[in-house]
Amino acid sequence: MYKPVGTLILVITHFYAFGQDSLQFVLENAKRPSVENFYIKIDDDQGHSSSIPISVIKGKENGPVFSIISGVHGFEYSSIMASHELLQELNPELLSGTIIIVLLSNPDSFYGRSPFVNPQDQLNLNRVFPGSKTGSATERIAHYITTEIIARSDIFIDMHGGDASEDLLSFIGFYNNKGQQEQTEKIKKLAEVTGFKYIVSWPYNLQKDQPAKYAFKQAVQDGKIALIIEAGKLGNVQKEAVNMIKNAIYNMLAELKIYKVEKKVNTDFINMNKQTYIKSEHTGIFFSDYAAGDSIMKGDRIGLIKNEFGELMNEIKAPNSGIILYKIGTPPVNVGETIMCIVHNQ
Template identity: 55%
Template sequence: MKKAALLLVITISNFIHAQNAFEANFSDTNRPSNKSFYVTFTDDKNNIDSIPIVILKGENTGPVFTMVSGVHGYEYPPIIAAQELLQELETDKLTGTLIILPMANPSAFFGRTPFLNPTDDVNLNRTFPGSKSGSITEQIANFISNEIIAKTDVFLDIHGGDANEDLFPFACYYNNTDNPKETAMAKKLAEASGFSHVVSYSYNLKKTEPAKYAFKQAVQDGKIALSLESGKLGQVQTEAVDLIKTGVYNMLSEMNMYNSEIKSTTDFKNITEQSYLKSEYQGIFTSDFKAGDTVTEGEIIGHIKDIFGVTLTVLKAPNTGIILYKIGTPPVNKDETVICIGYRIK
């Protein structure tokens, strides 16, 4: 057998082993139970990565709720929130099943790498549905798509502001009119989360198109799916961690899956449209605004300068709304999103 063919066989064999490890733990009928384990992936360049998975089962059967943190390894509050939830959640208060991936991209986390997995320089949240015979990141995406999402009723993808991102916390979902029942439930859970702002994204993805994003893959597969965004600038803010945990508890309570006393007391606002300002240049970004600030259409909200300090462009708000996230550090590259503004706020 040729070397390339042998490596392909080994890669697929490793994927099947990981698949079987998850399947065995998920299918175990013992209840209540709390199981922690790893699934390991190896690509044809002999890169290895193992992702941790926890499966919690309550005494009684019920919905399968999946939460994923650390798709981007530099987004720390979601990862820390998952660690704390794993220590707090009690199976005797749970109905149904929780699948928790506390760190979906360990190599990026331990490599302190924003966006990309350093083993293959691939962005996991641009890779779905992935490939079972591809690189490490493609295999992880494929495993989440075909094993985790396939067995899930509700899929929660938790993110935050990466190393260079200033972010205002919000819950979000896709307004998928092809699946009105699932979309209505995603909206309901987002509104019950306790986050002060709920963002709905337009959805026009065809079944034949790659979803790219984790929870968009779940939406494409007809699941109830949504995301939380909390934390910023590659730091751990206690309030960001607590907000995520509150959101998870409130969603589980809303679904009658977990006996929790945490309730949302926040009056939320719905944001139904977003505008994205992209840079036409590589340069240095400056702005006196921060995420969460309100801006007015036509207002100057930033500048991009060259390395000599000469202004290349002036950035003006295309809409009146709230800054959901922005670049929070000076470097900017061509075609990068510099600022996202949410508008049509109700």
């Protein structure tokens, strides 16, 4: 775990409840250095209301805006606890710039212990970007993040992990946007200093007028330096994952010369730029002796699906050799779901 260099100063925290303009108000009016904590209230037309906790850390010196959002999925606790700890640790005296932390992007999913979706409208926040100002509860949160957080960010980090049912190998991810070489190079460079052993990249072919669906893809579409952190699994708080996430954030801040901290970089990283998704053709009970992080060879029998009576419905064989990036880690499986994602180098 990183300890910031220097002495901790006393910061005065105010609680704002000014509605949707308060982020701009804080950014423009809070003194340097300071930490401001406040809630943004987002109401829809169905009587739902979300109170989103946001912190703005204004550094001693001026500089870029580095935004971290966590809790887009409210059951991905390692990333949520990492942002919680970062807020306690970060010292504005050591900061040149501004850090915005959205501590819970989807608070009803967190407090409702709801994996994947916001219980208010059953939508997955990470499928509705850029969102809508007049839409349902989740769409309005996405709209707020797009127009208020992403729009004001130079760097945007979306933090996730394995949800309640997901066994996951921790990694840092980015879009390999060949149409924007300069932006992509900056993003790749940041990914390589995070300390994560596995760097996953996806091809990017999104047009400007297409919905990005995902928060950090929205930020890429909007020209930002944007990455996704995935750490922790099966809806648990894993101390190792929390520390890995915090280390990645400190390393990126150090690389960008925004924060006075020493980098703890692992240069022994592995690039994974090809993904194979295995979808289930059945609804049933999933059995597998494999775990995320295991290496597999093409043709290996990686799992079985049985019905409730124990009768075999499907035997799943690996279509490619590679490493299991994530897989279903609990018994239920539904038709059409991704059972497993295998990554490898092209």
